[in-house]
Amino acid sequence: MKKIINRPEDYTDDMLRGIYEANKGKVKYVNDDLRCYCTARKKEGKVAIITGGGTGHLPLFLGYVGENMLDGCGVGSVFQSPSAEEIYNISKEVESGAGILYLYGNYTGDIMNFDMASELCQMEGIETRSIVGADDVNSNKDESKRRGVAGIFFMFKAAGAAASSMKSLDEVLASAERAKRNTRTVGFALTPCVIPEVGHPNFTLKDDEMAMGMGIHGEPGIWNGKLKTADEIASESLDTILSDMPVEKGEEVALLINGLGATSVEELYILAGSVFKILDGKGIKVYRTFVGEYATSMEMAGASISIMKIESKEMKSELDMPVSTPFYTQV
């Protein structure tokens, strides 16, 4: 294991200390618990949006807490859920009279803990709604059982924009639902990553192999085989996405090319170029493109392609809403 760390068991808390110190006045923690990550710039009367999940996916999840995006994040250990109590404590801090949207990935532990936190809130008269990201097409044929991966960024963006426009809790939920309904992702890994406290990779790939459809925790994909070219990978990924969610000629999409951690930005743009060629050939217009690391798996090499179909002008406004967090800024 080659990582710049101190003790593996301190990985998450050491990281959090660095983040808080680097971003004073922007984010803070409550209840004397580093894992209760909250905005330091609460806006009264706004629907609060809280996410959460395991460490190891930066900027997912906590990186999207900030202006016009999210208000809090429960931080679990590496690839572990935050506790219900932590989510509840964050909820008490960031709620400001308009209710809370819980928006996180479709993973069993997270669902259990967010649901418990929701019950605790409701007992105190705080209204909550919940929605999970489940955009990873290759993870299951059943849409409701799919894992949430990089496409959750579009849900954060939509819900964050709606909330910052002072919309109601149900309207914010509706924006998140619309982004979810229109978003699909396909990902693939070239190398594994190492959980610090485990110390070795949980799977192996040969020197010339890739894993199509692999999850961001190393969940098995649909095939392991010879590394393909950027053009071939883009073509297979878009076939998968567009068979699951047809996009007609003339329709517009948002495109997210996401690096899993160890893949260079140069390669992400090469892949973006391959995707542009295919979409252009189909007459599908790209309204806005996002390229970079949006949801990683520590030092895993690989990438994912997310497409969000744009079905209304409002979706464009949500995409274009300026945001500013310690990890992601858009003007």
Next chain:
Amino acid sequence: MKKIINRPEDYTDDMLRGIYEANKGKVKYVNDDLRCYCTARKKEGKVAIITGGGTGHLPLFLGYVGENMLDGCGVGSVFQSPSAEEIYNISKEVESGAGILYLYGNYTGDIMNFDMASELCQMEGIETRSIVGADDVNSNKDESKRRGVAGIFFMFKAAGAAASSMKSLDEVLASAERAKRNTRTVGFALTPCVIPEVGHPNFTLKDDEMAMGMGIHGEPGIWNGKLKTADEIASESLDTILSDMPVEKGEEVALLINGLGATSVEELYILAGSVFKILDGKGIKVYRTFVGEYATSMEMAGASISIMKIESKEMKSELDMPVSTPFYTQV
């Protein structure tokens, strides 16, 4: 070699096609040459700033072309200099009456080609000044022979801010000089990277080894040895920086923790935490912190620590000036 690419010989141009397509209206190329990378939003009467260098360091160099930063970038092949003709063609495009500052890294090929471009410009009455980044302390005892690495970001930021405030060519140069004088960097690698057209790493490190002082092209460092902890690496790096450029108790600095490509953002913040502890112990105040990938070496694992000593209020204004490029946004 595990990369998401098409033909290795198309690496740079495929990457550029992706970048231009993703950022229409923001950047463009001239003279029908993808390597002549220019802002699409030229500002009349402003000093133009042009950088350049080899591909493989994104967001360095071209990633800093944009609002309130740079105006053009000569793009070389992987780890190669752009040509004098390309730099000259970019110069003709972005110059807008106030002269041009060439600001790039201290590498022989780049110096030769920028100097030739400068002569071509002068023959046409276009005024130019040149300055090279040379912040890598471990690369040479002689300051003038040091390599330019991530610390050049602070020079871009300073010069970009001065130019956008419509200062004169010599004033913009002075801002870049002041940032240079006050900036030092120490870097270290955990794994090598692979030049696409070569296909194999140009050096090896054992599974438990790191290379202190290694350059961003894999130039040998000052020692290869057992991987140290984040605290130990931070301590040695700051000792090196602060013996070369003393910072007194009570003085302020800007801090840049830069990932070389394959190192996770989690680790960068762990390293940031280690640096904060040491600076705090010395009574040195961190005015502003930058954490992320600012100057990479494709898929090299490792990081660098840059410190810029702040000697005036004006340096803070330059640091705080909002910028927006396709690769870097600060509000």
